[in-house]
Amino acid sequence: MIKGHGGNVKALAQSIGCDPDEIMDMSSNLNPLGPPKGIEEFISQNISKIRSLPEPDAITIRREFSRFHGIDTKRVVAGNGTTWFIYSLIQALESKSVLIAGPSYADYESACKMYKVPYTYTISQKEDFFKPDLDRISSMAKQADIVFICNPNNPTGALLSKEDLKYLLHRHENTYFVIDESYLPFVDDASVLTFVAETDFTNLIVLSSMSKIFRIPGLRTGFLTTSPLIAEKIMAFFQPWSVNSLGQAVIEYIFNNHEKIEPFYKDTREYIQKEKTLFLNDMQGVDNIRLFDSATYFILAELTENLDAKTFCQMVGNEKILIRDCSNFFGLNDRFVRFSLKTRNVNKKLSMVVKKVLENA
Ligand SMILES: Cc1ncc(COP(=O)(O)O)c(C=O)c1O
Structure with a gap:
């Protein structure tokens, strides 16, 4: 089995000494609206x-x-x-x-x-x-x-x-x-x-x-x-x-309950497009990072200076946010990370933390 799938919330919680429930998992690509009602x-x-x-x-x-x-x-x-x-x-x-x-x-x-x-x-x-x-x-x-x-x-x-x-x-x-x-x-x-x-x-x-x-x-x-x-x-x-x-x-x-599936898809699509646009706008003009627009709601980012993905993920992790280090994807390198967007407040916290980490790096 390969190492480096997203979602290792327990390992991060252990390394920074907090409860796994306190971690915001922005490393795995799952519907931010959660499972359909019911x-x-x-x-x-x-x-x-x-x-x-x-x-x-x-x-x-x-x-x-x-x-x-x-x-x-x-x-x-x-x-x-x-x-x-x-x-x-x-x-x-x-x-x-x-x-x-x-x-x-x-x-x-x-x-x-x-x-x-x-x-x-x-x-x-x-x-x-x-x-x-x-x-x-x-x-x-x-x-x-x-x-x-x-x-x-x-x-x-x-x-x-x-x-x-x-x-x-x-x-x-x-x-x-x-x-x-x-x-x-x-x-x-x-x-x-x-x-x-x-x-x-x-x-x-x-x-x-x-x-x-x-x-x-x-x-x-x-x-x-x-x-x-x-x-x-x-x-x-x-x-x-x-x-x-x-x-x-x-x-x-x-x-x-298939009559509920299409509306669920539609709501999800509208939601992620809206939240993604807000996040990208919020991150506009931030130095030392380049975001690649995505058809979905996970976003690949390249760190441009002084920072490798592992260190960056650790620094973001210290703020209880788990993101994906993408250095193990063949064709990328140790400057790539991925953010899997969630609900608006969580995304806002992510952009604040990323800006802070990049300022202090
Ligand atoms: C592109 C892609 N395919 C397949 C999978 C596996 O998903 P599952 O086995 O849960 O259907 C993943 C999981 O992250 C994935 O990103």
Whole structure:
């Protein structure tokens, strides 16, 4: 397992001698509005579900997800978070060579290392605001059997359009494109899930995390959507009961109340856009840091002078705010950090602390 995921609240609390509840976690990318209303009450009322085994193949939630997106259930697999797919699909597809559109989420590389599959990167440049270079991806995709593209990308926040992705899917019919849409529900209408419903790309694999948008990372739930043939190959690696009882119950509850999902997405999108604009305005003109605008609500920042990411994170951490040191993302360096925005007051506190730290550095 790689080190350096976000969210290590306990370690920070221990190092500065406070209670973990006092720490503001701005290192993990979760919906600042919290889970949709009713979820936590539903869990309390359904806690006895842990006394029974879940459905071994999670078929009910696969049906619910398929119904919501207008996709045939044969194309959908449910997993113990999308993490389970990132690791198992490399094995299931017997990959020999992977391309990663970076800098991006480190688990793609980690999965390749675990299964000893050679991998390489295309690295988008800060001069292009980290927009992935389609031509470069296209020329390198020829040598790969799987290409990982995170859209919108973690940690840069860059977004490729559906048209861009369609171009790649058409040009490389013998290469699988894994489009990780973990953060797509935070952005308007750019999902390639519609391609699965409307077209027949046999090289498209879409990952949809439930952890981020519904803020339920502890329940470990996610979906993979693809052609029926690939879905069958992935299912061959599925261990029974991989999606736990409470996770299945909550996802069923969410999709049974699907009339509330679209408004929840809409409220989230409006909220994060408004708060992000306020934060960026607040930070305008601050020296020694450069912020990269993002399609979502996490923001990559480059420290320009005298400060490395580790020291900066420690100094911000001393003020009980946990942010993400991005130096372990291949293609970035020890000057990059990421802020995952939360509610307005927390974001204000972050901008105050960042300004103070930069002044005193
Ligand atoms: C880009 C990306 N994909 C996948 C995951 C894994 O999410 P989960 O396994 O909770 O669905 C994460 C978690 O941070 C992520 O950032």
